[in-house]
Amino acid sequence: MEPAPGTGATPPALEVRGLRTQFPGRAGVVRAVDGVSFSIRRGEILGLVGESGSGKSVTGFSILGLVEPPGRITAGQVLLEGRPINGLSGSALRRIRGAEVAMVFQDPLMTLNPVLRIGTQMAAAVRAHDRVSRAAAWARAEEALAVVGIPSPRARLESYPHQLSGGMRQRVAIATALLHRPKAIIADEPTTALDVSIQGQILAEVRRLADATGTAFLWITHDLAVVSSLADALCVMYAGRVVERGPASAVIAAPRHPYTVALVGSVPSGHAPGARLPQLAAGLPPQGPGGAADAGCLFRTRCPRATPVCATPPPEAGFGAGHTALCHHPAGTTA
Ligand SMILES: Nc1ncnc2c1ncn2[C@@H]1O[C@H](COP(=O)(O)OP(=O)(O)O)[C@@H](O)[C@H]1O
Ligand code: SF4
Ligand SMILES: [Mg+2]
Known part of the structure; x- marks a missing residue:
């Protein structure tokens, strides 16, 4: 109601x-x-x-x-x-x-930079709004990947977007959108x-x-x-x-x-x-x-x-x- x-x-x-x-x-x-x-x-x-x-x-x-x-x-x-x-x-x-308020697009490559590792760009997204250390930003990124059901999130942080399937890339985009709750x-x-x-x-x-x-x-x-x-x-x-x-x-x-x-x-x-x-x-x-x-x-x-x-x-x-x-x-x- x-x-x-x-x-x-x-x-x-x-x-x-x-x-x-x-x-x-x-x-x-x-x-x-x-x-x-x-x-x-x-x-x-x-x-x-x-x-x-x-x-x-x-x-x-x-x-x-x-x-x-x-x-x-x-x-x-x-x-x-x-x-x-x-x-x-x-x-x-x-x-x-x-x-x-965050946005997720049909093409995750609109938000994911193809030449940067997933962890690098997610950590940058964390640090764009929050003053935390690099290590803390990577830890937040890892946690966010786990939340959207990505297996082996720590290893995935080292991947480039093209190394992931379309479904995994879209999960990364959703995880990135969720970083700041x-x-x-x-x-x-x-x-x-x-x-x-x-x-x-x-x-x-x-x-x-x-x-x-x-x-x-x-x-x-x-x-x-x-x-x-x-x-x-x-x-x-x-x-x-x-x-x-x-x-x-x-x-x-x-x-x-x-x-x-x-x-x-x-x-x-x-x-x-x-x-x-x-x-x-x-x-x-x-x-x-x-x-x-x-x-x-x-x-x-x-x-x-x-x-x-x-x-x-x-x-x-x-x-x-x-x-x-x-x-x-x-x-x-x-x-
Ligand atoms: N940049 C633009 N310039 C001119 N018309 C646009 C532009 N973006 C969208 N439109 C027009 O606005 C209407 C709604 O578009 P859009 O919101 O993209 O539709 P949907 O997402 O439902 O497919 C359409 O008629 C489209 O042609
Ligand atoms: S034309 Fe529009 S207002 Fe008329 S019956 Fe159809 S949907 Fe309803
Ligand atoms: Mg549309």
């Missing part, structure tokens, strides 16, 4: 309010993130799902203040344990990044490149880590099968907006937004990740039928339940326990 506001209860580990991020485009402004809000409690895993181009990565980059011009965050707040971190100066933000980790498609059984092992470790350390995870993926059994809660993004949210079990068992219905339906019982959306019309690019300023439901060109009213802003329909969908005619209702 979300604590009632104003009761002095612990604020969420990570909260995003009304985030908007835009890019100039040839056909006008691209609203990559268009009013996204969510909160993640300590030890909670929030799955942010949606197909490619829906705005998931830009959401992650925006939280960390990593949007490059001409991209621009035009609205919204990001709070870490109730403290606003957007609008901080470059150096203040750099102190927070890595230490209080951050309040939150943003993981952007971190297991997409890995085979299914390795993905499963890593996700099981992450579930355990979230429980044991209290770190909040924003787990970004285009693949609903990957997060359905791991996440506590889900936010489904379409065209820059969160169109459905709720406890993961409720969203998977009874999806309400027609887009989520299609996503859930496209997850075969065999759990082949990365499945397409077979029953959806191909549709237009996710910036929507009427261009960037379209206030109607942007899914209406692909939606089997669409009616003329769908060209007007969809209301937020509630289904209990924080489960909501932005839709005029949610599934399972006669509306």
Whole structure:
């Protein structure tokens, strides 16, 4: 249960309010993130799902203040344990990044330097934020590798990234993100490149880590099968907006937004990740039928339940326990 506001209860580990991020485009402004809000409690895993181009990565980059011009965050707040971190100066933000909120990318080589030993770079990451001896930094690195289930962690510290398998490299990236016991980790498609059984092992470790350390995870993926059994809660993004949210079990068992219905339906019982959306019309690019300023439901060109009213802003329909969908005619209702 979300604590009632104003009761002095612990604020969420990570909260995003009304985030908007835009890019100039040839056909006008691209609203990559268009009013996204969510909160993640300590030890909670929030799955942010949606197909490619829906705005998931830009959401992650925006939280960390990593949007490059001409991209621009035009609205919204990001709070870490109730403290606003957007609008901080470059150096203040750099102190927070890595230490209080860390990021894990699809390609671990975005964070791992190929020409340095694992131990050298992890120790440098420790010492970037904490004044400890080299030996103490190496010991912290070794401990972090053990925590993510890497066998013979001391020997692995001597390895170069290319000497490890893809799954091991991604574990190293997660271990590096965990070095400072951050309040939150943003993981952007971190297991997409890995085979299914390795993905499963890593996700099981992450579930355990979230429980044991209290770190909040924003787990970004285009693949609903990957997060359905791991996440506590889900936010489904379409065209820059969160169109459905709720406890993961409720969203998977009874999806309400027609887009989520299609996503859930496209997850075969065999759990082949990365499945397409077979029953959806191909549709237009996710910036929507009427261009960037379209206030109607942007899914209406692909939606089997669409009616003329769908060209007007969809209301937020509630289904209990924080489960909501932005839709005029949610599934399972006669509306
Ligand atoms: N650097 C950029 N310049 C222009 N448009 C961008 C840039 N980065 C992302 N976008 C646009 O923002 C939208 C969301 O992108 P992204 O967040 O990467 O999607 P996802 O991670 O869900 O696949 C897309 O329409 C994409 O084209
Ligand atoms: S608002 Fe209309 S078009 Fe959009 S998802 Fe709901 S039924 Fe479909
Ligand atoms: Mg992405």
